Amino acid sequence: MEHLSLRDAVALYLCHGIGVSTIIALTQKIKLPDLFTLSKSALCQLGLNDNVAQQIHRTDWGKVERILVHCTTLNIQIIHYFDACYPELLTHISSPPWLLFCRGDSTLLHQPQIAIVGSRSASRMGMDIGYDFAKQLGDANFVITSGMARGIDGAAHNGALHSAQKTIAVLGTGADVIYPKRHDELYWRIVEQGLIVSEFLPGTKPHGTHFPRRNRIISGLSLGVLLVEAEIKSGSLVTARYAIEQNKEVFAIPGSIRHSLSEGCHFLIKQGAKLTENVSDIIEEVSFLPENSLYIIESETKQETCPILHNLGYEVTDVDTLAQRTQWPVEQVLARLLDLELEDKVERVLNGYIKLARG
Numbered sequence: 001m002e003h004l005s006l007r008d009a010v011a012l013y014l015c016h017g018i019g020v021s022t023i024i025a026l027t028q029k030i031k032l033p034d035l036f037t038l039s040k041s042a043l044c045q046l047g048l049n050d051n052v053a054q055q056i057h058r059t060d061w062g063k064v065e066r067i068l069v070h071c072t073t074l075n076i077q078i079i080h081y082f083d084a085c086y087p088e089l090l091t092h093i094s095s096p097p098w099l100l101f102c103r104g105d106s107t108l109l110h111q112p113q114i115a116i117v118g119s120r121s122a123s124r125m126g127m128d129i130g131y132d133f134a135k136q137l138g139d140a141n142f143v144i145t146s147g148m149a150r151g152i153d154g155a156a157h158n159g160a161l162h163s164a165q166k167t168i169a170v171l172g173t174g175a176d177v178i179y180p181k182r183h184d185e186l187y188w189r190i191v192e193q194g195l196i197v198s199e200f201l202p203g204t205k206p207h208g209t210h211f212p213r214r215n216r217i218i219s220g221l222s223l224g225v226l227l228v229e230a231e232i233k234s235g236s237l238v239t240a241r242y243a244i245e246q247n248k249e250v251f252a253i254p255g256s257i258r259h260s261l262s263e264g265c266h267f268l269i270k271q272g273a274k275l276t277e278n279v280s281d282i283i284e285e286v287s288f289l290p291e292n293s294l295y296i297i298e299s300e301t302k303q304e305t306c307p308i309l310h311n312l313g314y315e316v317t318d319v320d321t322l323a324q325r326t327q328w329p330v331e332q333v334l335a336r337l338l339d340l341e342l343e344d345k346v347e348r349v350l351n352g353y354i355k356l357a358r359g
Contacts, residue, residue: 008033009080010064013099015055018048019343020081020096070202076175077102085109093220093246094339097199101175104195108168113143114282115218115243117236118152118228119261126229126261129253130155133226136279138163143194145170145222147214148187150180152228152236157186160194167194170218172210174202213342215239216246223286224249226276230264237264240273241335249285251276271331308336309345309355318352 012023012032026032029046035056038046043053071078079085079100087109090096102109114137116130134144134156144160146153148169160167169190173179175198178187190196199217200210215235219225219242227250230236243250250273255262269275276282311317311325319337323330337353340346346353 004032004080004082006068006078006080007064008036009099010067010078011036011059014063015052017052017344020098023098067201071101074176074202075103076202077106079106087221090217090220093216095216095342097217099199101198101202102195103175104191105166106195108143108166108195109221111143113145113168113222115145115222115225115239116152116156116228117146117218117225117239118230119234119236120149120151122151122229123261126152127155130228131159133279134159135163137282138165140279140283141165143168145218147172147218148183150182154183154186157190161189168221169194169196170214171196171198172214173206174198174200174204176202177205179206211235212238212338216242219243219246219248222248224251224282226251226282227265227268228253229255229261231260232263232267234264240268241331245332245335249274251282308333308340312346312353312355316349316352316354
């Protein structure tokens, strides 16, 4: 890939409706910096739709410069997909982020990581377990990655900060926005002793749709995902579904059958996650993974051969029907549908999903 300036990379980021797969396809036809010199009609001839071509043709360079200056002022590093600093592991997931906004030590992106996630309403015992596992894994030289939410996430970050390694917090806000507010001190400790990562522009406030998106990055960066406590319907299980689709190891700590926070972990164990009692259960699994085959996405998840898109039309289709048509487990169908939503290829509607024309 030829050199791409941050200015051009941010300009592409600001263009709604264009993702990494489209940008990669464009590199086969033109040098990316040359896109901004073309007329709208010439851009359309490259295969871009009218809306995207219009946005590129009328790029707001003043806004681009303001973003670059703002990030420099806040000591936020911008890493684009073709940058040598971009983590290799993320290039193998479906819908990789085009830009990463990083505050702290970005070299941690390339170190072996274990994600630890769980309930925001964790029990005291769950918090202790999350802290202890993070500290022990950190002492075993794994970076601990999580989402800086209250509960298990916060306990994991704190455990990692008291270990021999460091920690990465992937945010569902801008890299400069502290959420929840109670984690103000934790946020600054991570900036100083770890890394804050976000795919959202600085200043972006929390929004419900942002957190499922950030979960694919948490699992994508990691060798495996450990769930400590999780409700059966929770963001932690979204992270686990991403991990399954990304061919990652999933670990779950069992709990009491009378405790609702154990339901998610027990569900995953039934689905094949490794029942985890101690750190050695994790280390022995990830230590034998062949490095070159860790994050291979099946060819069927590519757009042109994706069974979900092939079996989904412009009429409403429910998940069970898609599972029958594709012969995929429901969990895999749901995980893929979430990716396709992020790519603006499908839309969730009442009673199911529809394919979008631009998909």
